[in-house]
Amino acid sequence: MNTYLSSVNAPVFYLIVAGVMTFITMMCLLFLVKSYRTGIQIGMDEAILKKTIVSSAMFTLLPSISILLGVIALSGTLGVPFAWLRLSVIGSLQYELNVAEIAAQSAGLSGLNLAELNMSSFVTIALVMTFGILGGIICCIFFLKGYSKKLQSKPKNENTDNKPGFGAHATTAMFVGLCAAFIGSYIGKCFPQGGSDVMPLLVALASALVMGIFEFLIQKKKVASLENFSLAASMLAAMAFAVIANSLM
Amino acid sequence: MNKEKTIQQYNASLHFLGRITLIMASGLLIAVPFIIGAFYGVEPSISSFINGFMKVGMIYIPMSIVEFLIYTPMLGVGGSYLSFLTGNVTNMKIPVVMNSKEIAQTESGTIEHEIISTISVAVSAIVTTLVIVAGVILLVPLQPVLQNEALLPAFNNVVPALFGALGLKYFVKSPKIAAVPLLLMSLLCVFVPSMISQTSVLLIPSGALALVIGFVLYKKNLL
Structure with missing residues (x-):
């Protein structure tokens, strides 16, 4: 077994992550109990509160599997423990993988490549992934109190212009730029001067094809429940394709 | 009067608890890489960390601020403290809160909505944690299979798999923004092969170009 993989899957690592997750779960329980009790105190219907708990749990099950x-x-x-930690807190699959790739390159590797990874680069990658996603938490710690007060005092419907702001488009544009850079590099790799490595582009195309099928079913056939699975399932299908293609090439 | 006092106390306690627990959770999260490093006798490379963080921060810090400003009114105070720590905000926490809002028939900005959204986010985070813990327990015996040499191409191509799927989603959603950056980045990597291994650098001009194109199209009402 690869030494690096053994290290990142060591039992002690599971224990550390379990400790952090226990703290976060206790925090959620604390907020849950406090809110439930306050709801009862101010006269909210207990049946509605219980229904909220059950429906939220049911609503979360499928996305949790994805x-x-x-x-x-x-x-x-x-490794399993760090993947468990990262996907249980703050970020999402696309953030974690993208940042891990950037951090790996910044650590002097060609990317998230098992043959090149070692514990020193892992620790650096883990630190970049952790610090890179703290923006939302820092905003909450320093600005949520003031911002929520401002929101409460803000009169409703003050915006007469119905045109949505550029914010939503900016996020999309940023992701388009990210994808363009990575897909461009896979196209470059196909040429002799880039190493004639067609596998990354083939895998990206396979993933895009599966995602295209999902998008068709979600947008055209209105199977909205597939939305939660489309990204993870497309990736896993493309990864399976990589194994098959590699054995044939 | 009594209700007013309860609401005030509840709001104050959410902020107090939220801040304290977020500070503690951030400390724990930051400590993890250092603890692992200490266990194996390795340290993070400071220069690589700064280099990586600059690139990541340039993209994700503005994004975090935008998400904070947009999602906080929907999530409420308690929901925001929990959501920004437990993640998966757009794909899970917001839909869960909206679903609960429908069930409880609450209005945004009211104390009832605040309570419902906090309960929803807390339950959602706990359920996700339990599902993932169950999955991780099942994954442990599968370790030898997952680490089999035959599966190496799968894990070495996890990033192309991500950007293939994401690329399709975003390029189809915004073809007008995507065309020029995609063409330029492809040409650059074909004619300047040294850029292929510098994707983390490439994504800065690529992202900036997409933002500029998006902004111009937005201003001209072409999006």
């Missing part, structure tokens, strides 16, 4: 698929995808390079 996150679990993400843990499998990430565990092959960063």
Whole structure:
């Protein structure tokens, strides 16, 4: 077994992550109990509160399974415990993988490549992934109190212009730029001067094809429940394709 | 009067608890890489960390601020403290809160909505944690299979798999923004092969170009 993989899957690592997750779960329980009790105190219907708990749990089950698929995808390079931690807090599969790739390149590797990864680069990658996603938490710690007060005092419907702001488009544009850079590099790799490595582009195309089928079913056939699985399932299908293609090439 | 006091106390306690627990959770998360490093006798490379963080921060810090400003009104105070720590905000927490809002028939900005959204996010985070823990327990015996040499191509191509799927989603959604950056980045990597291994650098001009094109199209009402 690869020494690096043994290290990132060591039992002690599971214990550390379990400790952090226990703290976060206790925090959620604390907020849950406090809110439930306050709801009762101010006269909210207990049946509605219980219904909210049950429906939220049911509503979360399917997307949680898709996150679990993400843990499998990430565990092959960063180990199960760290994939478990990262996909249980703050980020999402696309953030974690993208940042891990950037951090790996910044650490002097060609990318998230098992043959090049070692514990020193892993620790650096883990630190970049952790710090890179703290923006939302920092905003909450320093600005949520003031911002929520401002929201409460803001009169409703003050915006007469119905045109949505550029914010939503900016996020999309940023992701388009990210994807363009990575897909461009896979196209470059196909040429002799780039190494004639067609596998990354083939895998990206396979993933895009599966995602295209999902998008068709979600947008045209209105199977909205597939939305939660489309990304993780497309990735896993493309990864399976990589194994098959590699054995044939 | 009594209800007013309860609401005030509840709001104050959410902020107090939220801040304290987020600070503690952030400390724990930051400590994990250092603890692992100490266990194996390795340290993170500071120069690589700064290099990587600059690139990541340039993209994700503005995104975090935008998400904070947009999602906080929907999530409420308690929901925001929990959601920004437990993640999966757009794909899970927001839909869960909206679903609960429908069930409880609450109005945004009211104390009832605040309570419902906090309960929803807390339950959602706990259920996700339990599902993932169950999955991880099942994954442990599968370790020898997952680490089999035959599966190496799968895990070495996890990033192309991600960007293939994401690329389709975003390029189809915004073809007008995507065309020029995609063409330029492809040409650059074909004619300057040294850029292929510098994707983390490439994504800065690529992202900036997409943002500029998006902004111009937005201003001209072409999006």
